[in-house]
Amino acid sequence: MKLSQRLSHLQAMVDGHYAHIWDCCCDHGLLGAALLNKRVAGTLHFVDIVPGIMQTLQGKLERFFPLNQDVSSPQWRVHCMDVTKLPLADFPSETPQLVIIAGVGGELTGELVSAIQACADALGQNIEFLLCPVHHTYQLRDRLSAMALNLVDERLISENKRCYELLHVARRGERPITAIGDSLWSQAPFELQQAYLRRLLKHYHQVVRGSKQEQKPLLERAISDYQAQLDLLSA
Template identity: 80%
Template sequence: MKLSQRLSHLQAMVDGPYQHIWDCCCDHGLLGAALLRQEAATNVHFVDIIPGIMQSLQGKLERFFPPAAGASRWQVHCIDVAKLPLADYPSETPQLVIIAGVGGELTGELVSAIQQRADTLGQEIEFLLCPVHHTYQLRERLDTLGLRYFDERLISENKRCYELLHVARHGKQPITAIGDSLWSQAPIETQVAYLRRLLKHYHQVIRGSKQEQKPLLERAISDYQAQLDLLSA
């Protein structure tokens, strides 16, 4: 199957080769399969917690990527993404963990759990992330974890915008709450529409939010409004 624009952009951001790539919340495994064809890693791991999806994916991988000379370049793991078996796959070079298609809050929880496990093992991890919403909260959490970014992109697909982030402890630039380089990429009409949708969302959320949540939401509204004003100037 042809990759969606979002998955194609994620594939283009993989600047391996890596020894291990973990395609998490992989659903039908399209991105991981593309990375296998690209030979972006020695081993590609497909990870999801839904047994039916993973059983189907196992069969497709056996058909299209049969093991050569008794060795497989891929593994299927039906487990909680927060519990990646990094200890079973040691590497002297950074491993890449891809988390796409889930919300920013869950993405942050998964990144935190995986980074903690990697720190315990002395393993370097890079993350390639594409949350479906709540990127402001996610970015603040990534910064708190001491991560920095190599690359960040804003893309539009089916009238929705997505932020793509490639981050790690050894990244090049500090992660900011709304992104720095995002706003020089997509067409200005796309940026404006995205910011307006974000502002509408946060204005709705803050009305029903708990008092302890309001400071973050107020910061998000202020920062996004400032960026919109800058674009509109």
């Protein structure tokens, strides 16, 4: 099946080889299957908590990517489990592993990254993250920065008249993770950038009115930062 724009960009951002890639919240496994074809992992792990989806995916993988003893052929595993409980201890690696989390909100993405990174730190393993939250990217960036993760790459893409921020982050990253993604605004078409910023500002103005007092400082900072970027683009 043809990949969506979002999944195609995520696939393109996997530009190295990893011993293990974990496609979390994988849904129907389209991205993971594309990465199997791309042969960028020793083992591709498909992870989701919905049993029915994972059973169907298992059957499709057995049909199209049959496992055998040839280590050069695509290798995969299916895990029906909570993403916060990835069995990293069962798959030690001296090289970095890649965890992909796409299609969930920024707050949940942050919780998942935090749990996985804590497990990796305890095991002394090196983990990288490829993320595509569906919203609340500002809060996610704030949390990733607080976790001492750094930026490897970031992109702003559009799919079905909706914008997505794609983030590749890791301890090895050489750039800090900024609040609104400084390099995003030199990539996408000018009109797309402006439309995205206006939607974000409308959203945060609505959210801040009904937010709890302790949440307001971050939300107000988001409004200020996005407005400043919009003013810069409009100048």
